[in-house]
Amino acid sequence: MENVAIVGIGMTKIEAAKVAENFADMVWEAVGKALDDAGLTIDDIDNVITTSNDFWDGRTISCMAVGDASGVRNKNCSCVEGDGAFGAFYGLTRILSGSYGTTLVTAHSKGSESVSSLITNAAFDPIYERALGLDMVTAAALQANVYMDRTGVRPEDLARVSVKNHGNAVHNPNAQLPMKLSVSDVLKSEMMVDPLHKLDCSPVSDGACAMILAREDRARKAKTRPVWVKGVGFCADAYHLGDRDLAEPRSLTAAAKKAYGMAGITDPARQIDLAELYDAFTHQELMWIEGLGMAPYGKAAEDLEKGRFDIGGSLPVNASGGLLSGHPVIAAGLIRMAEAVRQLRGEAGAAQASKAKTAVAQGVNGLCGQSHCVWVLGSEK
Amino acid sequence: MSVDQDLSKVKPQVYPSKINVPYSWWAGDTAARFFAGLSEKRIEATRCECCNKVFAPPRKTCPECFAACQTWVDLALTGTVTGFTVARAARAAMGGRKLPAVFALVKLDGADTALLHVIGGCAPGDVRIGMRVKARFAEEPAGGILDILYFEPV
Ligand SMILES: [Zn+2]
Numbered sequence: 204m205e206n207v208a209i210v211g212i213g214m215t216k217i218e219a220a221k222v223a224e225n226f227a228d229m230v231w232e233a234v235g236k237a238l239d240d241a242g243l244t245i246d247d248i249d250n251v252i253t254t255s256n257d258f259w260d261g262r263t264i265s266c267m268a269v270g271d272a273s274g275v276r277n278k279n280c281s282c283v284e285g286d287g288a289f290g291a292f293y294g295l296t297r298i299l300s301g302s303y304g305t306t307l308v309t310a311h312s313k314g315s316e317s318v319s320s321l322i323t324n325a326a327f328d329p330i331y332e333r334a335l336g337l338d339m340v341t342a343a344a345l346q347a348n349v350y351m352d353r354t355g356v357r358p359e360d361l362a363r364v365s366v367k368n369h370g371n372a373v374h375n376p377n378a379q380l381p382m383k384l385s386v387s388d389v390l391k392s393e394m395m396v397d398p399l400h401k402l403d404c405s406p407v408s409d410g411a412c413a414m415i416l417a418r419e420d421r422a423r424k425a426k427t428r429p430v431w432v433k434g435v436g437f438c439a440d441a442y443h444l445g446d447r448d449l450a451e452p453r454s455l456t457a458a459a460k461k462a463y464g465m466a467g468i469t470d471p472a473r474q475i476d477l478a479e480l481y482d483a484f485t486h487q488e489l490m491w492i493e494g495l496g497m498a499p500y501g502k503a504a505e506d507l508e509k510g511r512f513d514i515g516g517s518l519p520v521n522a523s524g525g526l527l528s529g530h531p532v533i534a535a536g537l538i539r540m541a542e543a544v545r546q547l548r549g550e551a552g553a554a555q556a557s558k559a560k561t562a563v564a565q566g567v568n569g570l571c572g573q574s575h576c577v578w579v580l581g582s583e584k
Numbered sequence: 585m586s587v588d589q590d591l592s593k594v595k596p597q598v599y600p601s602k603i604n605v606p607y608s609w610w611a612g613d614t615a616a617r618f619f620a621g622l623s624e625k626r627i628e629a630t631r632c633e634c635c636n637k638v639f640a641p642p643r644k645t646c647p648e649c650f651a652a653c654q655t656w657v658d659l660a661l662t663g664t665v666t667g668f669t670v671a672r673a674a675r676a677a678m679g680g681r682k683l684p685a686v687f688a689l690v691k692l693d694g695a696d697t698a699l700l701h702v703i704g705g706c707a708p709g710d711v712r713i714g715m716r717v718k719a720r721f722a723e724e725p726a727g728g729i730l731d732i733l734y735f736e737p738v
Pocket residue numbers: 632633634635636637646647648649650651
């Protein structure tokens with residue numbers, strides 16, 4: 204693959220309700236930050252990918268409404284309906300097509316403006332399933348039960364993910380919920396849907412992220428230290444939950460295999476220095492760690508308890524605080540990538556991993572992790 | 585924007601109900617036959633002739649083989665719980681469903697996939713993965729997935 208780098212990132216602060224900014228305002232802020240970060244202007248951008256979802260935005264063809272703030276005027280612009288990490292994948296392939304030297308990718312979501320339970324209920328099949336009344340949280344809880352039944356992972360193991368990530372968020376000025384918690388704080392928080400407590404679930408959030416990808420010759424124009432795309436892969440599983448083995452994310456493993464193959468990763472548990480994963484729910488961080496081959500199946504909880512995934516551990520996971528500390532859906536996967544970039548540049552402050560040469564970032568689309576996009580990013584070409 | 589601007593004077597802009605499009609989904613011939621079966625207290629599934637997998641709820645095409653599922657099979661009304669959760673607090677998507685509600689995946693005997701539905705007729709605390717259940721049907725079928733009222737312990 205031709206060398207492509209991430210040369211600019213911009214993130215808004217993640218908040219429960221951004222009253223002063225509409226969704227385009229948030230994207231405008233993120234794009235401005237990404238351009239400043241790269242030391243480029245909008246004229247240096249060859250094409251734009253926006254990422255949005257009409258239901259979340261409450262607007263038909265909402266990608267068109269975020270175009271102005273994404274600087275698309277007189278440019279080729281296309282949209283991905285789904286997670287931002289998939290938008291970045293499309294942006295990368297446009298550069299690899301040879302038609303564009305740079306791509307600006309944006310992603311945004313304002314959870315505060317709708318009812319998350321109703322929006323995610325509408326992700327279920329309207330003929331066979333929707334009338335039952337499930338949503339993203341009840342589906343995730345069902346998955347958590349299946350995973351715990353299969354592996355013997357306990358509620359306190361899940362709680363440790365929440366303690367770690369909320370604690371890490373204390374070092375992240377963009378985080379919505381930085382908190383010093385104990386395992387018992389998590390277990391004492393309201394039982395939402397068995398076995399998930401309130402603090403096992405990510406919050407409803409507003410936020411946006413922008414990223415600039417550039418072909419190697421164009422990356423030289425940027426002022427930032429480039430972060431290189433070493434490998435990327437994505438893969439989808441069946442739509443209906445009952446068609447899948449919910450306890451084993453086989454589409455993640457397949458996506459990781461492709462990304463690792465490109466990046467020359469043969470032993471992810473040792474070769475990956477840090478990971479920013481899609482921890483929408485505590486049990487999912489454990490499942491994704493295992494699906495990515497960073498721990499044996501059912502054993503991530505043991506490594507977590509030993510501190511392996513802490514900021515000071517040998518493989519920090521969600522040193523940024525992750526989605527448990529702020530979850531603007533759609534932007535979430537792109538934010539994971541941007542946080543990995545901050546680490547690889549050595550700009551993560553108190554959350555900085557001691558070794559940060561190779562990172563994994565993950566985006567997810569669909570209920571219970573139907574589809575995964577895995578990025579391997581590196582500080583060296 | 586000025587730092588001292590008071591945003592509390594402007595309420596969130598609500599444009600009531602206009603996005604509330606009253607969708608009407610045609611069930612399609614496959615789901616229509618399934619629902620017709622439910623109204624007679626039967627559960628039918630489709631089988632893929634390539635991999636022999638039996639899909640409940642029935643599918644027109646096999647997602648594994650990308651081939652037509654041409655054979656209809658009658659399933660038992662009994663099955664096994666392969667996953668579940670207990671919702672204890674009201675959630676918007678649940679509508680008027682009584683609390684606590686138990687959502688579950690039920691693998692019917694003779695099927696290779698699990699059907700998403702609800703468990704009733706027992707205490708939520710008694711539900712287990714591996715529990716044997718049978719379908720309880722509505723006495724006045726309406727022609728949809730809720731013609732199975734719930735699955736209850738055998
Ligand atoms: Zn088949």
